[in-house]
Amino acid sequence: MKQAIELIINGETYDLIVTPNVTLQEAIREHLGLKGTKAGCEMGTCGACTVLLGDKPILSCITLAVECQGLEITTIEGLSEGPTLSNMQKAFVRAGAVQCGFCTPGVILSSTALLKKNPQPNVNEIKKALEGNLCRCTGYNSIIEAVLDAADPSGHLDHQQDQEIKL
Amino acid sequence: MNGLKLVGKSVLRKDGPDKTTGKARYTVDVDLPGMLVCGIKRSPHPHARILRIDTSKAQKLPGVKAVITGIDTKGIKHGFVETPRYLPDQSILAYDVVKHVGEEIAAVAAINHEVLAQALKMIDIEYEILPAVFDVEDAMNPDCQVHIHPNHPRVKENYCNIAGKTQTQWGDIDAGFKEADLIHSDRFESHLRTHGYMEPQTAVADYRGDGTLHMWISSMGHFNKRKKLARTLKMPDASIRIHKAYVGGAFGGKIDLFSHEYCVAALSIKTGRPVKYVASREEIFIAYRHGQPLISEIKTGVKKDGTIVAQQLRMINNAGAYKGSGVVIIFLAWGFTMIPYRVENFKYEGYSIFTNNPTRAPLRGHGAPQVRFAIESHMDIIAEKLQLDPIEFRLKNARVPHEELPNKDNVHNCGLIECIKEAAFKTDYTNRRNLRPKTDRLDDSNPIKQGIGLGVSAYFGGSLIYPNGSSAIVKMTDEGSVDLLTGAIELGQGSETVLCQIVGEELQLEMDDIRIISSDTATTPPDIGAWISGMTYVTGNAVREAAAGVRKKILQVAAEQLNEKTENLKLANKSVWVADNPEKRVTYQDIFQASITRQKGDTIIADGHWRTMRDEPFHPSLASTKGRWTENYAFSVQVAEIAVDTETGEIKLLKATTVHDCGFPINPQLVQGQIDGQVSLALGHAFMEDVMMKKGYTLNPSWLDYRMPLIHNVADSKGVDVITENYQTGHSFRTKEVGEGLVSAILAAIANAIYDATGLRLYSTPFSPEKVLKGLKQLKKNRGLL
Ligand code: FES
Ligand code: FES
Numbered sequence: 001m002k003q004a005i006e007l008i009i010n011g012e013t014y015d016l017i018v019t020p021n022v023t024l025q026e027a028i029r030e031h032l033g034l035k036g037t038k039a040g041c042e043m044g045t046c047g048a049c050t051v052l053l054g055d056k057p058i059l060s061c062i063t064l065a066v067e068c069q070g071l072e073i074t075t076i077e078g079l080s081e082g083p084t085l086s087n088m089q090k091a092f093v094r095a096g097a098v099q100c101g102f103c104t105p106g107v108i109l110s111s112t113a114l115l116k117k118n119p120q121p122n123v124n125e126i127k128k129a130l131e132g133n134l135c136r137c138t139g140y141n142s143i144i145e146a147v148l149d150a151a152d153p154s155g156h157l158d159h160q161q162d163q164e165i166k167l
Numbered sequence: 168m169n170g171l172k173l174v175g176k177s178v179l180r181k182d183g184p185d186k187t188t189g190k191a192r193y194t195v196d197v198d199l200p201g202m203l204v205c206g207i208k209r210s211p212h213p214h215a216r217i218l219r220i221d222t223s224k225a226q227k228l229p230g231v232k233a234v235i236t237g238i239d240t241k242g243i244k245h246g247f248v249e250t251p252r253y254l255p256d257q258s259i260l261a262y263d264v265v266k267h268v269g270e271e272i273a274a275v276a277a278i279n280h281e282v283l284a285q286a287l288k289m290i291d292i293e294y295e296i297l298p299a300v301f302d303v304e305d306a307m308n309p310d311c312q313v314h315i316h317p318n319h320p321r322v323k324e325n326y327c328n329i330a331g332k333t334q335t336q337w338g339d340i341d342a343g344f345k346e347a348d349l350i351h352s353d354r355f356e357s358h359l360r361t362h363g364y365m366e367p368q369t370a371v372a373d374y375r376g377d378g379t380l381h382m383w384i385s386s387m388g389h390f391n392k393r394k395k396l397a398r399t400l401k402m403p404d405a406s407i408r409i410h411k412a413y414v415g416g417a418f419g420g421k422i423d424l425f426s427h428e429y430c431v432a433a434l435s436i437k438t439g440r441p442v443k444y445v446a447s448r449e450e451i452f453i454a455y456r457h458g459q460p461l462i463s464e465i466k467t468g469v470k471k472d473g474t475i476v477a478q479q480l481r482m483i484n485n486a487g488a489y490k491g492s493g494v495v496i497i498f499l500a501w502g503f504t505m506i507p508y509r510v511e512n513f514k515y516e517g518y519s520i521f522t523n524n525p526t527r528a529p530l531r532g533h534g535a536p537q538v539r540f541a542i543e544s545h546m547d548i549i550a551e552k553l554q555l556d557p558i559e560f561r562l563k564n565a566r567v568p569h570e571e572l573p574n575k576d577n578v579h580n581c582g583l584i585e586c587i588k589e590a591a592f593k594t595d596y597t598n599r600r601n602l603r604p605k606t607d608r609l610d611d612s613n614p615i616k617q618g619i620g621l622g623v624s625a626y627f628g629g630s631l632i633y634p635n636g637s638s639a640i641v642k643m644t645d646e647g648s649v650d651l652l653t654g655a656i657e658l659g660q661g662s663e664t665v666l667c668q669i670v671g672e673e674l675q676l677e678m679d680d681i682r683i684i685s686s687d688t689a690t691t692p693p694d695i696g697a698w699i700s701g702m703t704y705v706t707g708n709a710v711r712e713a714a715a716g717v718r719k720k721i722l723q724v725a726a727e728q729l730n731e732k733t734e735n736l737k738l739a740n741k742s743v744w745v746a747d748n749p750e751k752r753v754t755y756q757d758i759f760q761a762s763i764t765r766q767k768g769d770t771i772i773a774d775g776h777w778r779t780m781r782d783e784p785f786h787p788s789l790a791s792t793k794g795r796w797t798e799n800y801a802f803s804v805q806v807a808e809i810a811v812d813t814e815t816g817e818i819k820l821l822k823a824t825t826v827h828d829c830g831f832p833i834n835p836q837l838v839q840g841q842i843d844g845q846v847s848l849a850l851g852h853a854f855m856e857d858v859m860m861k862k863g864y865t866l867n868p869s870w871l872d873y874r875m876p877l878i879h880n881v882a883d884s885k886g887v888d889v890i891t892e893n894y895q896t897g898h899s900f901r902t903k904e905v906g907e908g909l910v911s912a913i914l915a916a917i918a919n920a921i922y923d924a925t926g927l928r929l930y931s932t933p934f935s936p937e938k939v940l941k942g943l944k945q946l947k948k949n950r951g952l953l
Contacts, residue, residue, distance in 0.1 A: 033198065034189075036189020039195065040448070041870055042448065043448065045869055045870035045871050046448075048365060077189045079188070085188060089188060093179055093180065093184060094179065096177070099416075099661070099840055099844065100365065100416040101182065101185075101187075101413060101659065102364075108187060130878045131878055134365065134870060135878075136875065137416055138843060139843035139881060140847065140880075142840060158177070161179050164678065164679065165179065165184060167184045167188060
């Protein structure tokens with residue numbers, strides 16, 4: 001039985017007609033073509049599909065689109081504005097916390113949610129917040145540095161090349 | 168100050184903004200109008216004869232656009248290795264016998280996933296189950312009743328299921344052992360792990376009316392893929408265009424031609440519509456290629472003073488159902504053995520054995536971690552037996568600069584000795600080793616035992632594999648910026664950043680002045696691919712040569728414009744000026760215009776080419792190891808500091824120190840990123856990851872049950888480089904490798920650290936809590952403590 005739903009993604013309202021078994025991930029990637037949200041497993045084990053529901057990170061591959069009727073969702077595309085990256089996005093570039101980049105949208109959204117709740121997290125709090133996001137490339141060291149830097153840019157990371165971090 | 172502008176600096180990643188904002192496009196993101204989805208029907212049995220395949224019901228299902236089976240692909244063979252000795256042995260789709268669970272039998276193209284799932288279910292296959300063999304030693308036993316393939320015709324030994332053999336020797340092994348004061352033998356085993364790339368295996372094909380096939384593939388080298396696709400599809404190379412897409416990790420798992428890549432192409436040709444395949448994570452775990460478990464038997468003869476006088480090795484690889492890279496790893500394992508230490512008398516035999524398991528692939532280091540684990544554990548055992556300091560023992564046998572290796576390669580600037588000394592110094596290794604007698608290590612009241620261990624690794628960069636070299640083109644634009652055309656593929660290692668740094672250095676440009684057009688087989692020149700750690704070295708040098716060509720032309724035109732000799736000119740900030748008269752200058756923009764107006768329309772463009780071993784036409788022999796390999800050997804020493812909880816058996820890697828000679832690091836931040844990633848992979852290897860297989864079936868086909876390191880497992884990781892100054896003279900810098908084999912010693916270091924902490928010597932991976940507890944219990948029993 002198809003259902004008409006309304007999703008508010010990155011502040012814009014989209015009308016969709018979906019069957020109840022369509023996941024939020026499918027709705028975002030396949031129906032709306034927002035490919036920044038990734039799919040690494042489609043079984044809730046990797047975090048690549050993380051999006052924000054309100055301020056809360058959720059796994060879009062195990063969330064049904066119909067459950068999100070009328071709710072506000074932020075995807076990775078919603079963090080930057082024109083050529084300007086968000087502070088968290090910039091920190092990831094600065095710290096070299098991106099390699100293949102496939103985990104990156106999910107990790108950045110989880111990290112963004114953390115800083116909203118807790119603007120000065122310690123390393124343990126960062127680990128807790130990112131425990132659902134797998135990254136096979138970085139070993140996580142640079143990811144922790146990126147989040148620390150986003151929280152407190154006066155840390156040890158070099159900010160000299162900052163004006164170059166743009167789209 | 169080394170006078171370099173971009174090279175040697177942690178320039179920010181060129182792909183950083185795209186990848187952090189969701190703009191980066193991967194193959195899984197490719198959507199084309201009218202695109203069909205492809206699915207693959209796979210064998211549920213590890214060994215069975217196909218008696219009948221009935222696709223008629225599936226074919227009639229509305230929404231199914233095409234079905235292909237082994238009948239359509241009969242006779243087409245492909246393999247990781249395709250040489251006269253090792254002929255391709257895999258079918259695209261099986262038509263008579265399936266030899267492992269997950270083997271491909273039919274492929275379907277349908278309008279959506281619901282129809283596809285239904286169609287796959289409707290394909291009816293009747294099998295006759297055949298006996299199967301899974302354990303490598305059972306399979307090679309002469310009495311084994313299961314013959315997966317006939318033995319390799321050139322290997323005459325009385326074993327079964329031999330896929331291939333590598334053997335070599337030098338010196339006089341018997342005389343060597345006679346000279347020895349101590350002869351010691353060990354046997355080590357490593358287990359099955361997988362790559363864990365985040366982007367699934369995926370491919371898109373779009374066959375267009377003009378006879379060209381457009382593809383997007385999550386791959387590690389488009390030119391090699393294209394060659395294999397062209398041969399199997401019987402199309403000219405030039406009719407196949409593989410487009411650029413970012414790759415969401417590979418780690419060795421996406422090199423070979425995969426059945427699904429052929430199938431999307433064939434289905435697109437058949438239907439005239441674009442076709443896309445994305446493997447599910449479960450399929451990747453069950454049917455795709457994992458790494459390589461190895462058995463290493465080592466016997467070494469040593470003199471009292473620590474000189475190694477003889478070494479004999481026997482390696483056995485469980486290759487799975489087809490040769491895959493199994494016949495390569497037994498060759499490479501010899502290399503990983505012989506590079507770091509001098510052994511005058513040596514004998515090596517490596518066997519690759521067929522079993523009814525999925526075929527294997529390289530996995531970051533392609534055997535280096537397993538081999539170094541065996542050898543470095545063995546070195547520590549011998550050092551203790553001879554009461555030698557393990558550092559001194561290694562230094563005594565370590566290769567020295569400009570030494571010739573047994574295959575006649577030269578190690579050139581080899582920093583191994585510096586690495587060993589620096590690693591020992593940086594970690595205060597000798598003082599921190601547990602010097603208490605072994606028997607005391609277990610009876611402290613504190614159950615947490617700390618330990619430190621060390622391992623050595625070395626790798627050869629950029630060895631030959633099709634297309635055997637890389638080319639690059641640099642061309643100037645109207646505004647005096649440049650375009651770099653390279654076939655190099657960005658899969659996370661930072662190739663695009665590094666290559667732009669090299670161009671920027673040569674032409675004194677900013678990173679923003681360089682656009683990179685990459686990994687597109689129609690528009691970019693051939694590239695060796697992102698394997699055997701050759702990218703920075705091979706492609707890097709091709710790019711540098713191309714940029715140097717542009718520099719030369721810029722200077723030539725500027726010399727004419729300024730009426731000066733080229734030697735008197737300097738270039739920076741997109742202009743050229745006379746060294747002692749900076750007022751006299753022309754901009755790159757003007758130079759470009761002048762080149763076109765004055766030089767019969769010549770634009771400013773240049774190409775560059777590079778390959779290793781320019782005077783060697785062929786690859787070394789996989790069977791005999793004869794033939795030279797590369798001029799590019801890199802070395803490292805890694806030290807692991809760990810804590811063992813003797814009550815739970817759990818081990819934590821606290822700190823990994825990597826001291827390396829990776830040549831001149833073009834981008835230190837990227838180098839550190841490679842080290843961190845490899846350390847993380849190694850700690851997964853050591854403590855967590857295990858593809859558990861029973862009778863050819865994967866028991867843990869998800870990341871819930873196959874545990875990869877999470878952020879909680881992060882280890883402190885420090886990189887230190889040595890002899891970097893040897894690789895730079897003026898503006899010239901020499902690169903080596905860093906991504907895989909170079910940093911493959913941490914597993915060995917962990918094993919040695921466990922021994923240091925507890926007195927427990929582990930001979931097989933993983934170092935799981937069960938194994939540790941069992942071992943500790945046994946130790947206590949042996950010492951009368953229980
Ligand atoms: S794709 Fe959703 S958790 Fe992996
Ligand atoms: S950057 Fe590749 S998985 Fe995280």
